[in-house]
Amino acid sequence: xxxxxxxxxxxxxxxxxxxxxxxxxxxxxxxxxxxxxxxxxxxxxxxxxxxxxxxxxxxxxxxxxxxxxxxxxxxxxxxxxxxxxxxxxxxxxxxxxxxxxxxxxxxxxxxxxxxxxxxxxxxxxxxxxxxxxxxxxxxxxxxxxxxxxxxxxxxxxxxxxxxxxxxxxxxxxxxxxxxxxxxxxxxxxxxxxxxxxxxxxxxxxxxxxxxxxxxxxxxxxxxxxxxxxxxxxxxxxxxxxxxxxxxxxxxxxxxxxxxxxxxxxxxxxxxxxxxxxxxxxxxxxxxxxxxxx
Amino acid sequence: xxxxxxxxxxxxxxxxxxxxxxxxxxxxxxxxxxxxxxxxxxxxxxxxxxxxxxxxxxxxxxxxxxxxxxxxxxxxxxxxxxxxxxxxxxxxxxxxxxxxxxxxxxxxxxxxxxxxxxxxxxxxxxxxxxxxxxxxxxxxxxxxxxxxxxxxxxxxxxxxxxxxxxxxxxxxxxxxxxxxxxxxxxxxxxxxxxxxxxxxxxxxxxxxxxxxxxxxxxxxxxxxxxxxxxxxxxxxxxxxxxxxxxxxxxxxxxxxxxxxxxxxxxxxxxxxxxxxxxxxxxxxxxxxxxxxxxxxxxxxxxxxxxxxxxxxxxxxxxxxxxxxxxxxxxxxxxxxxxxxxxxxxxxxxxxxxxxxxxxxxxxxxxxxxxxxxxxxxxxxxxxxxxxxxxxxxxxxxxxxxxxxxxxxxxxxxxxxxxxxxxxxxxxxxxxxxxxxxxxxxxxxxxxxxxxxxxxxxxxxxxxxxxx
Numbered sequence: 236x237x238x239x240x241x242x243x244x245x246x247x248x249x250x251x252x253x254x255x256x257x258x259x260x261x262x263x264x265x266x267x268x269x270x271x272x273x274x275x276x277x278x279x280x281x282x283x284x285x286x287x288x289x290x291x292x293x294x295x296x297x298x299x300x301x302x303x304x305x306x307x308x309x310x311x312x313x314x315x316x317x318x319x320x321x322x323x324x325x326x327x328x329x330x331x332x333x334x335x336x337x338x339x340x341x342x343x344x345x346x347x348x349x350x351x352x353x354x355x356x357x358x359x360x361x362x363x364x365x366x367x368x369x370x371x372x373x374x375x376x377x378x379x380x381x382x383x384x385x386x387x388x389x390x391x392x393x394x395x396x397x398x399x400x401x402x403x404x405x406x407x408x409x410x411x412x413x414x415x416x417x418x419x420x421x422x423x424x425x426x427x428x429x430x431x432x433x434x435x436x437x438x439x440x441x442x443x444x445x446x447x448x449x450x451x452x453x454x455x456x457x458x459x460x461x462x463x464x465x466x467x468x469x470x471x472x473x474x475x476x477x478x479x480x481x482x483x484x485x486x487x488x489x490x491x492x493x494x495x496x497x498x499x500x501x502x503x504x505x506x507x508x509x510x511x512x513x514x515x516x517x518x519x520x521x522x523x524x525x526x527x528x
Numbered sequence: 529x530x531x532x533x534x535x536x537x538x539x540x541x542x543x544x545x546x547x548x549x550x551x552x553x554x555x556x557x558x559x560x561x562x563x564x565x566x567x568x569x570x571x572x573x574x575x576x577x578x579x580x581x582x583x584x585x586x587x588x589x590x591x592x593x594x595x596x597x598x599x600x601x602x603x604x605x606x607x608x609x610x611x612x613x614x615x616x617x618x619x620x621x622x623x624x625x626x627x628x629x630x631x632x633x634x635x636x637x638x639x640x641x642x643x644x645x646x647x648x649x650x651x652x653x654x655x656x657x658x659x660x661x662x663x664x665x666x667x668x669x670x671x672x673x674x675x676x677x678x679x680x681x682x683x684x685x686x687x688x689x690x691x692x693x694x695x696x697x698x699x700x701x702x703x704x705x706x707x708x709x710x711x712x713x714x715x716x717x718x719x720x721x722x723x724x725x726x727x728x729x730x731x732x733x734x735x736x737x738x739x740x741x742x743x744x745x746x747x748x749x750x751x752x753x754x755x756x757x758x759x760x761x762x763x764x765x766x767x768x769x770x771x772x773x774x775x776x777x778x779x780x781x782x783x784x785x786x787x788x789x790x791x792x793x794x795x796x797x798x799x800x801x802x803x804x805x806x807x808x809x810x811x812x813x814x815x816x817x818x819x820x821x822x823x824x825x826x827x828x829x830x831x832x833x834x835x836x837x838x839x840x841x842x843x844x845x846x847x848x849x850x851x852x853x854x855x856x857x858x859x860x861x862x863x864x865x866x867x868x869x870x871x872x873x874x875x876x877x878x879x880x881x882x883x884x885x886x887x888x889x890x891x892x893x894x895x896x897x898x899x900x901x902x903x904x905x906x907x908x909x910x911x912x913x914x915x916x917x918x919x920x921x922x923x924x925x926x927x928x929x930x931x932x933x934x935x936x937x938x939x940x941x942x943x944x945x946x947x948x949x950x951x952x953x954x955x956x957x958x959x960x961x962x963x964x965x966x967x968x969x970x971x972x973x974x975x976x977x978x979x980x981x982x983x984x985x986x987x988x989x990x991x992x993x994x995x
Contacts, residue, residue: 460735
């Protein structure tokens with residue numbers, strides 16, 4: 236069963252307080268950022284700080300993701316050299332546009348794993364798709380490596396690349412959102428939505444998160460701890476969804492006992508994707524219960 | 529005979545102050561208070577020595593007391609709370625006799641039982657008439673409720689009202705009436721409004737504080753106490769207010785209406801009243817302008833005395849009817865004893881106020897605090913000073929886990945079932961020590977500088993001088 240990733244909270248890699256407390260703010264995953272949040276002059280110090288945090292602190296089950304610098308910079312290899320040996324859960328490479336990008340990064344990670352005798356393939360990838368080319372190639376990116384566990388849509392850079400105006404309604408990213416969700420689901424991995432950038436607009440956040448949830452995203456990034464609770468709520472199944480999923484599972488179990496091939500619930504046929512979805516809903520509920528937000 | 533007297537000196541003389549007597553004050557003007565300093569300056573000028581003072585609290589603004597202690601003008605202090613230069617000097621041992629620390633409920637009990645015998649009570653009165661009828665809601669130094677002054681007014685041998693807003697008779701509404709007042713003194717100003725109340729009390733923006741508040745609100749939600757008619761008290765601290773913020777969301781979602789909010793009242797609690805989430809507010813002290821405004825305008829916002837608030841007398845008090853209280857801590861130990869008297873170096877920085885009263889009276893006493901403060905773990909082996917006994921504390925809520933007092937098995941079960949991160953307090957302590965290390969124990973001097981008296985009059989702990 237896929238890991239629950241309702242919220243991914245960005246934390247600047249050069250902020251010791253946030254590196255320390257990032258895991259207690261309710262997000263399922265925390266992204267330690269070495270890229271956009273870090274100015275050129277601080278790249279080295281942030282990298283060292285994040286490495287030390289990974290070495291020292293216990294994150295109590297929160298997934299730790301490191302956003303490295305883009306592959307067209309001179310930083311990404313240094314980032315991986317220092318971070319991979321500390322065994323983070325996920326590397327998030329930004330500005331990914333093709334399967335070749337993923338293969339280049341994967342090969343570099345594998346080399347470090349071999350060099351340091353690390354367990355192979357344990358560190359996963361969540362590529363950040365934030366250009367027109369990246370969106371067009373979303374499926375091949377999703378399938379490029381078994382390490383890829385989710386696609387992450389970054390709308391700010393994307394709209395700049397499109398020459399579109401970023402709006403609260405988000406019509407300009409509707410196609411890209413759909414494309415990323417379909418690519419991810421076709422590859423049987425998760426899709427994570429772009430953060431909502433107005434920190435003080437709770438109403439807008441809720442609306443935007445609901446759109447993402449309804450489109451099939453599994454979770455959404457947050458650039459402020461204040462967004463975590465609302466995103467968690469929206470991406471946690473409702474009592475109605477949980478109830479329905481339980482009934483689906485019951486119907487399946489009953490049908491299996493009775494040796495029936497075709498299963499129906501409330502007059503509707505239940506097939507494999509519905510069962511898979513029901514199992515996933517139940518797993519989210521059982522894992523978070525209500526305590527994580 | 530007119531009660532109006534021209535000056536504090538004259539009033540002190542008429543009341544017959546003598547060396548060794550006790551004078552009292554209330555602290556509703558908080559860090560904007562001029563009255564205590566003005567009165568003590570007059571007492572010093574008149575040459576009195578060995579005066580015992582019994583203010584309900586002492587703030588940084590009362591720094592001149594330090595010199596008066598050194599000069600022997602003030603030789604004994606009884607109070608509920610102490611911060612700033614006086615607290616520092618007391619911690620360093622400048623006074624021979626220890627400060628007697630009561631709680632907000634313990635003080636009126638002690639006054640009514642004659643354990644604190646007040647010879648002259650000086651009552652700062654933001655609005656007052658010539659006969660001594662007064663209120664705190666009007667005037668340039670308005671502070672709202674006069675709750676802590678009631679016992680002083682009723683039990684002191686002589687009562688002097690001190691005002692900067694002398695109005696025509698009668699000064700309605702009347703909080704403390706002329707039947708308790710002997711003399712009235714008019715001054716140019718009794719306080720600095722900037723120090724009396726804050727403009728608006730705001731909830732914290734600190735993400736860790738908000739996490740604690742979210743957990744605290746969910747502890748309340750799943751405690752079994754959150755139903756129609758519930759009652760609630762919270763402080764004005766950032767995380768406490770933030771808990772109220774989250775609680776409000778829950779109340780609205782579940783359509784629950786409480787009976788009353790209690791204690792020091794903030795604009796936040798006023799919002800609960802105005803949005804009909806509470807039937808009423810019982811107000812012993814106003815923390816901000818919104819609270820004062822509400823006390824003035826809303827008849828469901830009721831001023832109460834400290835005795836009504838928390839006195840553990842057989843007739844009962846408001847805290848006995850309280851369901852939930854949210855309190856802070858500078859330290860908490862594995863037996864859930866809480867310290868809000870002294871800091872990590874042993875210096876006095878506060879006092880119980882209503883801490884131990886509300887903990888004892890409420891059905892659910894929650895301590896909210898970050899697991900680390902200035903890189904020190906908040907959970908310790910043994911608190912330096914016991915303000916509130918662990919047996920009256922139910923839950924500790926931190927950003928890294930929630931510990932339930934083992935005496936409350938049912939509550940623990942409910943919170944575990946709700947999926948909240950419950951952790952044994954010993955494990956929480958070890959987690960903190962693993963990250964921050966174990967702090968050195970505080971080395972203290974020989975001199976006893978403070979005695980913590982529990983609300984029932986028993987000695988709970990003593991405070992030694994710092995080195």
